[in-house]
Amino acid sequence: MAGKLKLSEVRGDVRVGSAGTGTGAIHAIKDVDADGRNVPYCPTRTKTPLRSWGQAHEQKPHLELCIKCSKLVPTGPVEIAEEQVSIPGLNRTVTRRVAKPVTGTAEEKTETDAMAAKNAPMKKAEQEKAAEEIRADIERLRSLIAEGKDDSAKELAEGINAAIPKITGTGAAAIKAKLRAEAEKAEKDAKKAKADAKKPTDAKGSKKDPEIVVKGTQDFMKAEGVPDRIVAAAEKVKEVAAQKFARGKEVAEAIFDIRTHILDKDDDPDLTARSDQAKKAASAVYDAVLKGLPEEGTDETADIIREAIGDIKKDVRNAMTDVVVGYVRALDQETPETLEERKRFAKALDAYPDLKPSEAVFKHYEEAGKALPKQTRAEIAKATREKKALERKKVEDAVKAGELSEEEAAETLGGGTTEEKSPKEKRAAYLQRMKNSWKKHVKEIKAIENAEEQEEALDELTALLSTLRKELKA
Numbered sequence: 001m002a003g004k005l006k007l008s009e010v011r012g013d014v015r016v017g018s019a020g021t022g023t024g025a026i027h028a029i030k031d032v033d034a035d036g037r038n039v040p041y042c043p044t045r046t047k048t049p050l051r052s053w054g055q056a057h058e059q060k061p062h063l064e065l066c067i068k069c070s071k072l073v074p075t076g077p078v079e080i081a082e083e084q085v086s087i088p089g090l091n092r093t094v095t096r097r098v099a100k101p102v103t104g105t106a107e108e109k110t111e112t113d114a115m116a117a118k119n120a121p122m123k124k125a126e127q128e129k130a131a132e133e134i135r136a137d138i139e140r141l142r143s144l145i146a147e148g149k150d151d152s153a154k155e156l157a158e159g160i161n162a163a164i165p166k167i168t169g170t171g172a173a174a175i176k177a178k179l180r181a182e183a184e185k186a187e188k189d190a191k192k193a194k195a196d197a198k199k200p201t202d203a204k205g206s207k208k209d210p211e212i213v214v215k216g217t218q219d220f221m222k223a224e225g226v227p228d229r230i231v232a233a234a235e236k237v238k239e240v241a242a243q244k245f246a247r248g249k250e251v252a253e254a255i256f257d258i259r260t261h262i263l264d265k266d267d268d269p270d271l272t273a274r275s276d277q278a279k280k281a282a283s284a285v286y287d288a289v290l291k292g293l294p295e296e297g298t299d300e301t302a303d304i305i306r307e308a309i310g311d312i313k314k315d316v317r318n319a320m321t322d323v324v325v326g327y328v329r330a331l332d333q334e335t336p337e338t339l340e341e342r343k344r345f346a347k348a349l350d351a352y353p354d355l356k357p358s359e360a361v362f363k364h365y366e367e368a369g370k371a372l373p374k375q376t377r378a379e380i381a382k383a384t385r386e387k388k389a390l391e392r393k394k395v396e397d398a399v400k401a402g403e404l405s406e407e408e409a410a411e412t413l414g415g416g417t418t419e420e421k422s423p424k425e426k427r428a429a430y431l432q433r434m435k436n437s438w439k440k441h442v443k444e445i446k447a448i449e450n451a452e453e454q455e456e457a458l459d460e461l462t463a464l465l466s467t468l469r470k471e472l473k474a
């Protein structure tokens with residue numbers, strides 16, 4: 001989503017973390033309050049305490065910070081120093097790399113601040129001003145093309161293409177897409193108009209082929225403003241879809257956090273809600289939402305909530321696989337919070353000490369007959385695509401080898417017709433397979449280098465022909 005910083009862009013000494021199980025939104029930690037709770041840079045407040053993962057430079061660089069923290073967290077270079085840290089309870093020390101911000105001179109700070117201001121997300125007024133300047137250049141581009149100043153037009157077009165990506169901030173993707181479409185259309189229309197002006201005319205000065213006037217839109221892509229609006233609408237669909245999935249995942253993470261505190265019959269955290277108590281806990285969440293709502297039809301907001309519950313439950317079910325997989329994989333992280341979280345799975349870790357924590361948990365649950373998902377939905381979809389591609393190749397090879405007809409191949413791959421073939425069509429397909437298989441076998445026999453083996457194989461085929469003739473006459 002536009003506006004989010006990756007952890008690699010956050011100043012390395014800033015602590016980051018998340019609430020609950022560690023699979024929720026990542027926040028930058030600004031301070032610690034009087035009760036010892038971590039306080040994020042953004043105004044978000046969570047019921048579950050915010051757990052620190054450590055400094056930003058220690059985390060996976062591709063992870064993204066919450067959008068509100070991204071606007072407030074400091075960025076810039078850091079110095080990395082090493083220090084010895086003792087691990088409580090293990091009687092040992094390890095070397096820890098600690099990041100400290102680079103102070104620099106006053107001149108360097110001024111330059112850094114200026115660069116930060118330059119790279120800050122644009123506000124709406126700044127976006128509009130930048131777009132207005134680019135549109136002015138687009139109009140100039142039309143004039144240059146019409147005047148035949150190709151070199152100047154090319155240079156200006158390159159400048160426009162370089163200026164568009166510099167627009168940042170909320171909604172920038174749609175603005176940039178629209179400007180690109182406008183620039184492309186302006187250049188295309190100007191070149192077409194110039195070419196049309198050079199077409200030969202008749203003696204009276206009119207075009208040889210008079211234009212036939214047709215009412216109504218004949219091509220929606222040529223309608224004024226439609227291509228731009230299609231691009232903008234497509235961007236909006238992507239944005240809404242991403243937001244919908246993100247909201248479903250947030251609810252799934254909250255419900256999953258409840259599961260980690262409920263034990264199944266084996267005294268393991270009920271991560272997949274197999275127990276009756278885990279199911280009732282999830283139902284209690286939705287019941288709490290509906291409880292106390294005004295009577296149906298008396299409050300618009302309440303009615304919207306009632307209608308949305310079903311979709312939210314579906315989104316939660318879709319996202320839960322990713323949440324479970326992400327949670328178990330996160331147990332491999334070496335952070336104080338993760339070490340504490342691993343205590344919930346002491347039995348699994350004790351049973352498989354040679355495995356990574358995540359692998360031990362997966363193995364333990366599988367052996368207990370309550371296997372956990374090991375792949376995210378995206379990973380499952382990728383594996384399915386690869387499997388289908390492999391099956392398709394096998395079928396195509398079988399068709400080339402004459403082992404399958406094209407009709408049978410289509411049916412095998414699920415794309416064939418379901419219409420019943422006539423007896424004649426069935427015989428024709430069967431004979432074709434026989435011919436293909438026969439030719440292939442004869443070719444293989446002729447490739448045998450040993451003369452005796454080759455003669456023996458040919459005799460077997462001849463004997464088969466004799467047997468077939470007898471069966472046909474019977």
